Amino acid sequence: MKIVVIGGSGLIGSKVVNNLTNLGHEVIAGSPATGINTITGEGLAEALKGADIVIDVANSPSFEDQAVLDFFTTSGTNLLAAEKEAGVKHHIALSVVGTQLLSESGYFRGKIAQEKLIRESGMPYTIIHSTQFFEFLGGIAQSATQGQIVRLSAAYVQPISSDDVASAVTEVALDAPHNGVIEIAGPERFRLAELVQKFLNLKGDTRSVVTDSQARYYGALLSDVVLLPAGDARIGSVNFADWFKANNV
Secondary structure, eight states: OEEEEETTTSHHHHHHHHHHHHTTOEEEEESGGGTOOTTTOTTHHHHHTTOSEEEEOOOOSOOSHHHHHHHHHHHHHHHHHHHHHHTOSEEEEEEETTGGGOTTSHHHHHHHHHHHHHHTSOSOEEEEEEOOBGGGHHHHHHHTEETTEEEEOOOEEOOBOHHHHHHHHHHHHTSOOOSEEEEEEOSOOEEHHHHHHHHHHHHTOOOEEEEOTTOEETTEEOOTTTTSOSSOOEEOSOOHHHHHHHHOO
16 A cells, blocks of 8 residues: 655654555655645645555644644645545544643644544544653653753653554554544553653653642643543553663663
8 A cells, every 4th residue: 555654754653654664565754854745735746646545643843832733724734635635545643642621732722623624524534542652751841840840740641652652553554444533552550740750760860840730731731530541542562661771771
């Protein structure tokens, strides 16, 4: 099959491209660097010609509220229109567990808008809701840091490795469209504040994490379980200890 991966040079996209290529598929890694731009439309029609599947794992380059919303609405509108014109049979998008419940956050409002476009497009689709990646723990800590203090919620998280995310995306690509949402998550649950403190300790980072029920997660207040899968999630195999050992040697 011919498969186009939008965001194909990023953390998840590059792994998905590698997985699908190794399985013998014709895979195009789509990004502005490869001449495929979903914001301007450059290269889209040519890249999608004859494509069976499009996988969208691209992310906004800015987390500023309006910039995120503009990115996901413009990119989604252009991409879905080009797919319909090309006769693509399956649109797959990577999103986040809890998205619909986190509209206080500008980032998640952008993801909500993206998902709405997909659902209303008439395209056969699958939306994959993933929990937080282990690889994002440093960024989560940085976003909540004031001086040497990191203020985070005690909400539960069930983080997943990028390898497990890429494996799940690959499996979905080779399956029929679900025309709905699939959830994926890691094998362990933690309190967010406790996990980030553990991560910082292992990194030798001297910052201290303070549990704060009013701490916001990218602009949104968290309930205890909003970042956990709500249904029967596909569970990855890589736990935190093994991920840290493999990625921080």
